[in-house]
Amino acid sequence: LMERAAQRCFAWLMASYPEQKDYTILCGKGNNGGDGLAIARLLAHQGKEIVVYVLEFGHLGTPDFQLNLSRLHQYPQVTVRFIQQPDQIPTLNSSALVIDALYGSGLNRGLEGLSALLVETLNESGCICIAIDLPSGLFADHSSLSYPVVKATHTLCLQGYKLAMMMPENDIFLGQVHLLNIGLHQGFYTYCDTPLHLQLLDDIKPLSPTRSRSAHKGNFGHALLVCGSLGKMGAAVLAARGCLRSGVGLLTCQVPSQGTSIMQTAVPEAMCSIDTLPDIISEWPADLSRFQSLGIGPGIGTDPRTVLALQTLLTSFSKPLVLDADALNILATHRHLLDLLPAHAILTPHPKEFARLFG
Incomplete structure (x- = not known):
């Protein structure tokens, strides 16, 4: 599933920024970071120059994160650096293209300390920022306004829109949202217990009554x-x-x-x-x-x-x-x-x- 997500994001990047030669990728140590590492590998295979910054949390990371980190070692054009303290946060210029894979939809608390400082540095840089699934720091289902959140240029939303994307106060963080189908089985949705339903135009059209050709204003x-x-x-x-x-x-x-x-x-x-x-x-x-x-x-x-x-x-x-x-x-x-x-x-x-x- 992570590989499919990375492939969809990679395809979007190639279509949207075909001339881009180098990328900076910010990764956490969860599965969102694993997505970022898998994207880094696909970009490197395409000949792009990649610098990956891994934000250290004091643990090894998820198994998928570790697997994708080990796969990067075969690509000499990929540089991996670890951020353990503030002076290791990179200086980003406005011409950079940065992929935000720090935190995904599983985030359950606001960003503080080193995470918050990294996000604030990213926002102040004015660079193009591509968020994977959700901008880091944004909770998937409620407001994050009291905490730092990445202000993305584009958000590559994986499979389904998140509730946070329906909240107008979050528009400043999302940029342009692009829904990417990563191939989840449609039967999966029947097991999702939620009181929420997104009404789309195709849902509403059948509700409009058909009008007879001989009808009039009366x-x-x-x-x-x-x-x-x-x-x-x-x-x-x-x-x-x-x-x-x-x-x-x-x-x-x-x-x-x-x-x-x-x-x-x-x-x-x-x-x-x-x-x-x-x-x-x-x-x-x-x-x-x-x-x-x-x-x-x-x-x-x-x-x-x-x-x-x-x-x-x-x-x-x-x-x-x-x-x-x-x-x-x-x-x-x-x-x-x-x-x-x-x-x-x-x-x-x-x-x-x-x-x-x-x-």
Whole structure:
């Protein structure tokens, strides 16, 4: 398995950096380090000049690490050096290409001491860094923000994405992520016990209903979008376009009277229900029964009259409801309104809105 992983990484390196003549490889003494040593051997066999730095942990390393270290001895163009103290950490210049094989997905504690110093030196160098499986110092399944982590240019992810790669705070460490298939048997996944599932486009496509060639806009529902206020009609326009793009047949936008011309010019497909006030939302269409769903929030502001209107709406509309943006900010500051949310209401907060709502 380690050999297959090394071969996939080697093939990627040859395709991505065909003119590169020399490599610096930083290895730990676990299986991630074994991957790095196997890659070093394949590069040396291709005639590349290799310098390997092994970070000493005070033990011999895993059996696979030891095996791949012994195999390097037959390649005179490979130099192996051991880092046991700070003055043995190499000076890296910005033109170097460094392979990070210090720590992999099995890391269970933050980097300290010599490991942390080596990672900080690597990050400060500005060199091209290729991380194997995960940037060293990054935990596979939770945040590593309080510890040093390699800031990779590319991450060669082996077989499957790690949960850490789905966390936005880790983007600064991952660089470009490349998923490499190392040939794990598909049956292996049936034995993995996890509550997590990554939804990809191919998973979602079958959920989209097929539309008849003779269908028309009346077949796909009528939505009401409550949006906009003075200075925030851009949010209303973007929300209206998104609603139409999602597949709704008919769209009515409740907008302040001064926002009508903006909406009808920018989104001619949408109809407008015009508020009696010029610059805020203060009311809804009289007949809500003609709408199959409702979205509220983009750009509506938090004026007290808008708050009162939202309270009225929540007591009179029981169909599918989506609350976003300023509707969530209103809920956060008028928490009694949370009790009025109908069953299955959908809230779409970004992180700061979520924090205001739930602490």
